[in-house]
Amino acid sequence: RSVNEPSMCELFSLSSRLPTRATFSLRHFAEHGAPATGNIDGWGVAFHDGFDARLYKEPEPAGDSPWLAFIETRPLPTRLLISHIRRATRGPNTHANTQPFAHALGGRMHLFAHNGGFDAIDQHFTAASGRFHPVGQTDSEMAFCLLLERLAPLWAGAAASPRAVPSVAARRAAVTAFAADMRPLGIANFLYSDGDFVFGHGHRRTQANGIVSSPGLWCRHRHRHRAVHHKPGVAIDHDGDDQEITMLASVPVTGGKWRPLDDGEIVVIAAGELVTS
Numbered sequence: 001r002s003v004n005e006p007s008m009c010e011l012f013s014l015s016s017r018l019p020t021r022a023t024f025s026l027r028h029f030a031e032h033g034a035p036a037t038g039n040i041d042g043w044g045v046a047f048h049d050g051f052d053a054r055l056y057k058e059p060e061p062a063g064d065s066p067w068l069a070f071i072e073t074r075p076l077p078t079r080l081l082i083s084h085i086r087r088a089t090r091g092p093n094t095h096a097n098t099q100p101f102a103h104a105l106g107g108r109m110h111l112f113a114h115n116g117g118f119d120a121i122d123q124h125f126t127a128a129s130g131r132f133h134p135v136g137q138t139d140s141e142m143a144f145c146l147l148l149e150r151l152a153p154l155w156a157g158a159a160a161s162p163r164a165v166p167s168v169a170a171r172r173a174a175v176t177a178f179a180a181d182m183r184p185l186g187i188a189n190f191l192y193s194d195g196d197f198v199f200g201h202g203h204r205r206t207q208a209n210g211i212v213s214s215p216g217l218w219c220r221h222r223h224r225h226r227a228v229h230h231k232p233g234v235a236i237d238h239d240g241d242d243q244e245i246t247m248l249a250s251v252p253v254t255g256g257k258w259r260p261l262d263d264g265e266i267v268v269i270a271a272g273e274l275v276t277s
Contacts, residue, residue: 010250011082020078055102110151114188114191132148168276187203189250217260218249218251248267
């Protein structure tokens with residue numbers, strides 16, 4: 001991607017303590033993918049479901065998608081979801097190149113979504129051990145495979161024994177080292193989830209004034225005692241009391257207090273709470 005290109009992909013993640021149905025958030029988020037915005041090359045959303053994930057994606061504009069009506073009319077409560085709207089910069093407009101990407105490691109599905117572009121990532125990918133291979137042709141999925149290469153030693157044996165699941169500190173260290181290597185290659189905003197934690201990395205983004213700068217990702221934490229539909233933006237619908245929710249987004253999608261992530265900052269989220277930042 002040229003850093004001067006005004007239109008960029010959109011990232012969104014929601015983590016909650018109680019199962020949540022985020023219906024209006026998808027509709028509002030999809031409006032960013034309508035043809036008028038330039039983000040017209042595909043969209044996807046993934047809901048974690050135990051060690052697996054429900055992945056819905058298509059290489060068509062999100063703003064025109066009948067899939068959203070299907071998702072909104074089905075009760076798909078989840079405690080963790082990741083969504084992405086694509087503006088293609090590398091690889092054709094195909095299903096395989098549409099994010100989020102999902103690969104298996106340690107007996108569970110891992111998810112990844114990226115906003116930006118990596119120059120010369122092919123050289124880094126060629127030098128890797130090759131245990132993970134992209135299905136599509138994007139630099140984003142290559143980066144995901146490189147991240148999984150770093151994480152694989154930590155997850156060795158996890159599928160056979162819960163005691164072999166790596167600590168959050170070890171996971172964060174691997175993600176931090178990966179992000180530090182990716183930033184010199186280009187714009188590196190990304191969301192990564194292993195089903196337990198969401199790791200959000202903020203870098204830079206083409207801002208409304210056309211200048212490439214931070215923030216590339218925003219964060220908001222909210223505590224609600226009941227279901228609240230906040231329009232225009234995210235609708236939170238859950239059963240029960242005391243809900244904790246943390247959202248990450250390329251640009252704020254609701255009112256309220258959103259915090260911009262610093263250039264190169266990583267936040268870790270679990271069950272709707274910030275674990276570390």
